[in-house]
Amino acid sequence: MGSGSGNSSTFYRVIMSTDITLVSRQLFALVDVNNFYVSCERAFNPHLINRLVVVLSNNDGCAVARSNEVKALGVKMGTPWFQLKDLVRQHGIIALSSNYTLYGDMSDRVMTILRDFSPCVEVYSIDECFLGLQQLGKLWPTATDMGQAIRSRIHQWTSLPVCVGFGATKTLAKLANHIAKKRPEFNGVCDLAAMPSSQMDALLSVIEVGEVWGVGRRISQQLHAVGIHTVKALRDTSTAWLRARFGVVMERLVYELQGISCLALEEVSAPRKQIISSRSFGQLIYSLPELSESVASYMSSAAEKLRSQNSICHAIQVFIQTNPFREQDKQYSNCITVPLPNASSDTRLLVRAALFGLKRIYRKGYAYKKAGVILTGIDSATLYQGSLLTQYGVDEKSARLMSVLDQLNQKYARNTVSVFYVGSQKTWSMRRKIMSPCYTTKWSDVPIAHAF
Known part of the structure; x- marks a missing residue:
């Protein structure tokens, strides 16, 4: 694990005895795009800059992203859109439907830029990324210089604003990013690893303990109950x-708060053991054919995700439900698990199983609000032990066909090629009436620049 003084060796032995593994010492950076969804919209629509903007969730239900101007009005994350009508009229708030295609593509661009700064990258979420830095290199004398270079390049190449936090551990890097966002004097970059201990203590003594990565609301309340209210108080408490x-x-x-790294950089995401694909419908659905279209579409998406991690599944679940908030309607919900004849990732087999299950649980006379599918019993495709009997959807022909299907859908948009006919009306689709164009992924939506 390392060498050093006698105290250091003793410390390492104690750590190992408590089931905690130390990570080799290095510097971590966390890069986070500010107000990501709103910033993506502003990158292509300058009229939104300095305006009050919210991005709404599926079916335009609630606020999932807010500009700083909206946050200043006290609007909380997850506030239902209908509750903001008065504020909209009073302050002229602009609402937009979620454009996940645009946000995903912009996220990929940011992550690609960050790989130029370090080969050790952990994409933590759509708008956050950890970097592992063994050394800063000749271009940047300090981490702060590197952080400003990251901010400058991302803004120049994508128009997205980011903040950067540096720390000796991932938890400290996450905390440093919080400080960089909340305190203008840091100009978007905070390096806790190089900060004098007195200054760091002063900062941590005024940051609420709930801001620590991994301390949720319930744990925060329990910590408050025993007198631990700040990050400094938590850091200094007996482990x-x-x-x-x-x-x-x-x-x-x-x-981690004490600067002892216990969380390694996860450069390769672990394969998911369960894949869920579901949506609430844009309007109530009554018929089996429309439900079948939605379930087939969700299963196609789930199967693509399954293949992307080189996995297969042994069973699928299908569920449907009505809207529990419509008390005037009859209520019904049900789910069914369908074992597959053999493990597979072939969309044809998975869709067939899903529609088989849907027919078993569908009941006439109900207004359905949501449906979905779950892939379970997921294993690695390379480690799967085949059978001597005939199997469906696991041979080389199936793999080639699914590969071509995925390539076409990735190149020309999802559902360009599908195994189940989806009607043009798609009454079950999400309601997104105020969605911006797909500026970067759809030729017809690419902005046109006029030269005079």
């Missing part, structure tokens, strides 16, 4: 006491 009271996860978190 043995915290382990006895809250478990090893909290002990590991405090070691």
